[in-house]
Amino acid sequence: MFSVFTNAWKVKDIRKKLLYAVMVVAVYRLGSAIPLPGINLTAWQFVRSSGTNRTLFATIAGGGIGTIFQMGIGPYITSSIIMQLLTVAIPRLEQMQKEGEEGRKKINQYTRIVAVALAALQGAGTVFSLNADGLFIHANMLTWIMATLSLVTGTIFVMWLSELATERGIGNGSSFIIFSNILAGVPSSLMRMYSYAASNGAVGVIVTLVLAVAFILLIAFAILIQDGERRIPVQYSKKMVGRQMYGGQSSYIPIKVNIAGVMAIIFAISLVQLPATIYGFFPSPALAKASEILAMTHPVGALVYVALIVCFTFFYTSFAVNPIEMAENMKKNGGFIPGIRPGKPTSDYISRTVKRLSTIGSGFYVMLAIIPIIFQWVLGMSAGFGGTTLLIVTGVALEIVKQLESQLLMRHYKGFLS
Incomplete structure (x- = not known):
């Protein structure tokens, strides 16, 4: 795998695509640290450090709690699932999908429209939940409207970023953003395991080693399932x-x-x-x-x-x-x-x-x-x-390697995986 990245980095066009994908992730991570308007910064810092209200789906699809990217690509994922099911259930959409590139463009446009509608509903619910946790300085209608609009705008911007990453980067942009969300939580997980091992002596070290071995075995198992x-x-x-x-x-x-x-x-x-x-x-x-x-x-x-x-x-x-x-x-x-x-x-x-x-x-x-x-x-x-995060991480990583391999095959007519 490392040889694939090494050889890909030597090709100018592929290097530009890799750098563009990294730039998209950097912009996304920056937006995941910008708080919503009206947020109480002291309470916000406490909630972010404690990880309160952090569900698995939020980890996969969204940014940081109380930030403009909190919903992230979540509404777009939900919209894509809904449109996939409707394409099978509604003959008109099924026929549209079979029309080729034009039909797929129309379905993608419908998916974006549904995603914006879902973002508005989810944004209102998110603001309600944040207000219940006491994260707003001034709990009034103007603050809630501004926060909701910021969340919806953040989701639209993330959708645009993912499409740019798909067009100019390597692989699917949405998957790459989800991949970055999951990896962003790895340092904190490692720190928790280190703290557990340090505070529980020999027992803590043994438990941590067992978890590390289980983690490696589950990664191998997830790769086996993917292939x-x-x-x-x-x-x-x-x-x-x-x-x-x-x-x-x-x-x-x-x-x-x-x-x-x-x-x-x-x-x-x-x-x-x-x-x-x-x-x-x-x-x-x-x-x-x-x-x-x-x-x-x-x-x-x-x-x-x-x-x-x-x-x-x-x-x-x-x-x-x-x-x-x-x-x-x-x-x-x-x-x-x-x-x-x-x-x-x-x-x-x-x-x-x-x-x-x-x-x-x-x-x-x-x-x-x-x-x-x-x-x-x-x-x-x-x-x-978790199993879900491992499946996503291994799936996206394998897809990136396959994309790089195909790009190299197009330019050199031979693979670099062997």
């Missing part, structure tokens, strides 16, 4: 066109083990944390009890979390993969799976394969999500990492 795929062989029949014979070659359909990716875990986290989110707006004893029981560190909450991951893995996969459409496209192009008849038997075979892979994938996701929680139960301290 794992089932290749369904496809044979294309020969056909005569004029005096030329075409077809007859063999290929395969790659179906990944992690079809749902981290979406299943993100959906599960969102539902499990819903009572706590509502409790922030409408405090009540019932919601407080529900939030306590559904916390992922509670046995009941952990079981609900696991069940939701499994359910959402199958749910998202059913939208992402269409076996009937795949079988029809294969039949139109004269392709068939050896030993399987074209048409419905092919679609049934693909469907069974996808279901088996979804079962295996959901088991992997559950293991990645629950192991850090089990460590917290057994050791009595936060592991400092």
